[in-house]
Amino acid sequence: MSATPLTERLAEIARASAPGAARPAGDVRVLKDTGVTVVRAGDVVAKAHPAGTGEADLTARLRAAGALPGVLLPPLDQRVRRAGDRLVTVWPAGEPVDPADPEAAPWEAAAELLARLHAVPADGLIPPHAGPADALVLPPAGGPARLLAALARLDDLTAGTGDGRYAAPAGVIREAYLSLPSGVAGARPGAGLLTHGDWHLGQIVRYQGAWLLIDVDDLGAGTPSWDLARPAAWFATGFLSPDLWRRFLSAYLGAGGSAVSHGDPWRELDVPARALTIQLAATAVASARTEGRPLDDVEQDLVSSCGRIIRAAAPQ
Structure with a gap:
């Protein structure tokens, strides 16, 4: 995919968000550019969420990801950034499933993760280092x-x-x-x-x-x-x-x-x-x-x- 102002801005955000002193200079890939735009720079992924995404709902969802280690990939931090009119979050890069080889996909691991997710009440989820007064209010699932x-x-x-x-x-x-x-x-x-x-x-x-x-x-x-x-x-x-x-x-x-x-x-x-x-x-x-x-x-x-x-x- 060719670079656009949005993908270039996401690459900048990903580079600036890399942990530690090292900042990746190259190795930029556009992973997706449809309703969402996802760019990887080094070991960091920056994601521009769909236009019209609500910041309060997205922030609650980011905090929920951080509250469920071992189930959801945690964001690198819980800040919501902006690229023009799009909300942006940053994540560590992971290894995806090969879509061309469904037989080798981790079906059992995926099922177990969903079972663990479904055991969590949506009301009252408390992020780490927070108290009951900080329980998350999550929107309806999509x-x-x-x-x-x-x-x-x-x-x-x-x-x-x-x-x-x-x-x-x-x-x-x-x-x-x-x-x-x-x-x-x-x-x-x-x-x-x-x-x-x-x-x-x-x-x-x-x-x-x-x-x-x-x-x-x-x-x-x-x-x-x-x-x-x-x-x-x-x-x-x-x-x-x-x-x-x-x-x-x-x-x-x-x-x-x-x-x-x-x-x-x-x-x-x-x-x-x-x-x-x-x-x-x-x-x-x-x-x-x-x-x-x-x-x-x-x-x-x-x-x-x-x-x-x-x-x-x-x-x-």
Whole structure:
């Protein structure tokens, strides 16, 4: 990716935030530049959060990361910086999972981390060296809201278009969404446990020999089953093998995970998995529309999965 004023500013922030006297002069890489922008300089990562991110919510989430060592990657400090109109945080660099080798991914470690996260009440989390009066007030987790945002983006891009490459799939996705229980994406979470809000394999890194969860943008009070929605949806749509799903779910339950019951995990997972499939399909079609290209095979499979959701919900 070519440098932009934002990525250059993030590189400066990362260099200036490196611990100790040494400041990395080179080795700058842009890791991501979409709704968020992430730049690595040496062993420090600077992240520009999405436009419109609230500073109070982000600060609370940073403090929560620092309060859960061994579960969440701690930020280098809890200051929120700015680069233009974007809020910026700095983190130690970790080793990500190889997305091209899901068989080698740390499924058990990821499941155990989620189980430990879901054991934490969202209300009353106290950062280190603080007292009860400093208990954190965390916002709702971002899972359900991400579904609504994906649908809104799809509607914005396909409204009035006569191009069947996008209009027809968008119609299937909207119908699948309407088949979900009323209010599933708009209701405030009832469980009140700490949840990640956007978990997938890209949200775990190895740091100092241990796997840790990253990305606090959607961390907050939520229903834990939404954190298992992506692997559940991958399994249900055939993108994740039964063996990997079994390993993940068994490790989660074995670590005391509270999101699902042992006897029938799909009682809790069915709706979040359907919702996540719809979100992924909406994001895929919106991206194809933005890029002006046909849907690829994976994107078509996601739309087909939405069709199956509609048929499964139809009265028999």
